[in-house]
Amino acid sequence: MEELSAAEAGAETAPGAAPGDPDAAVIATRALTKRYRGGQLAVDGLDLTVPAGSVFGFLGPNGSGKTTTIRMLMGLIAPTSGAARVLGRPMPRASRTVLPQVGALIEGPALYGFLSGRDNLLRLDSADPTADPRTRRARVAAALDRVGLTAAGGKKAKAYSLGMKQRLGLAAALLQPRRLLVLDEPTNGLDPQGMREIRSLVRELASDGTTVFLSSHLLDEIEQVCTHAAVMAQGRLITQGAVADLAAGARGRLVVTTPDVTDAARALKEQGVADVVVEDGRVTGEPPDRELGEVNAALVAAGVRVRGFGVERASLEDAFVALTGEGFDVAG
Template sequence: MTKVFGSQSAVDGLDMRVPTGSVYGFLGPNGSGKTTTIRMLLGLVTPTAGDHDVLGHHMPDGLTTALHRVGSLIEGPAFHAHLSGLANLRRLDAADARSDAATSEQRIDSALDRVGLKPAANKRFRAYSLGMKQRLAIAAALLAPRDLLVLDEPTNGLDPQGTREVRHLVGSLAADGITVLISSHLLAEIQQICSHIGVMRAGRLVAQGSIEELRSTQTAQLTVHTPDPGPAADVLTRHGLDQVRVDGEIVTAAPGDVLPEDISAALARAGVRLRRFAIDRPSLEDLYVSLTGEGFEVRG
């Protein structure tokens, strides 16, 4: 898909694939095209070029059928501040032409229970914490059965407690088989909850796949701290490790396919004394920076 606003290309030739049953983290710097992409997926914005399917339905022809199985939270929750959480959900459910009035109270009660808001159901929305507001928005998205949940920055502005609340909720939804597409800037959230990621940069999807698959494309580094750096470097070179470097008492190398246990055994046989032996795999942040050239906000 491509979306152009005036002379600016917001999304350029995007080919996005979200596996069924996955939690897909949609990453990228501000202005990289994430929200525009989500809006196109949900039929809120018309692509300038290209097409797409949602839940097997070609868009925009299948818009009505597909979106009935999609729940979403885009750019923060919007409810009537003077109404309770329960009253807000009743209004939303009544506005859905496909909802069954006979089961409305049961479904609303189930949605509130799912997000842990039953005790606060009669509390006015304006008195909710940010985390409660986000959870109410997710409850609204779950009033009907969903196969896909799309969350745009669901932890934006939340304190650590609110962030944990939303994280646990998303995890429970994924465990029940709902596919979740979640846009976030928070590394801790993506690492803890997502199985797959897609990375945007300047309107282009520069990488996508499972987190482990993408991390495996980055070169690992072996680090040896030893008072015997010369012999250690000789051992690593003899065993076919690349990029062997010595810096004082620290020896580094790229282990390649050589097993860590074989390397440590060879060092021991050579009498090399070890203070530290580690193979460091590139983190998700390392991957993100290598793809976008920008840092990643990290928050616990």
């Protein structure tokens, strides 16, 4: 299997590299590939770099290869080819060294249904050879409180809702201080209030110096909490970088506010505006390759009462559509 050199992996390989060093790569892969029996190519030549201290969104539709990538990074499955380093060490070879420094929630938590939420965490903590048994109950209580499950800690896990199970899985990942937190669809099954709470928790963890690697198919979720992101589609990496830069790479939407939406749409099309969408009280479209002042003048000349005219900042959704020609679930 191909190995990353120290130079390719970045400052993360240096013994003195601090977890919060912005030049360090907490996760680095080169040509990482996974092909299953039968020829199915789940991940195809992935080159990924996750900066230390970032909240990194791993974005793509369901089935795009996100979970398979995470399973390779965590040493749960072996890649077919390519190389991966996590916290500066090769995976899966250095799993015993790396994983104690990583908290993870992948494909939902595995719980003992006959045990309470609190007893599940006590059992998991006792399996950690680095955990001090003298402070175990205090750690479990703190983890339950952090995810809002203190009141339900004595309830059997089999009676938990999907959202409560997700919270308990997060609590398990937070039993010990972690340099890296890997979350696969962490808001799955949560109601809107629960989603906001998890997003707030992710921001809090990042401010404390933990690098958070967050997989999601929700564009809105990534845009709200992440500093950096990578976009996957059909097993391949489409783009990666700072979220602000990814959005800036896409053109914004021209927005005209007017009571005369039908006349405005007609005039905009005549001016070369593509993808014109008529909404209640406004018309949007892709800005043409011409002076926008001329477009506004043409609207006025056509008798359109222009109440507002401008270009909205491009969103991550706009960037994804521009890169792939398709969209996916953007609900948050």
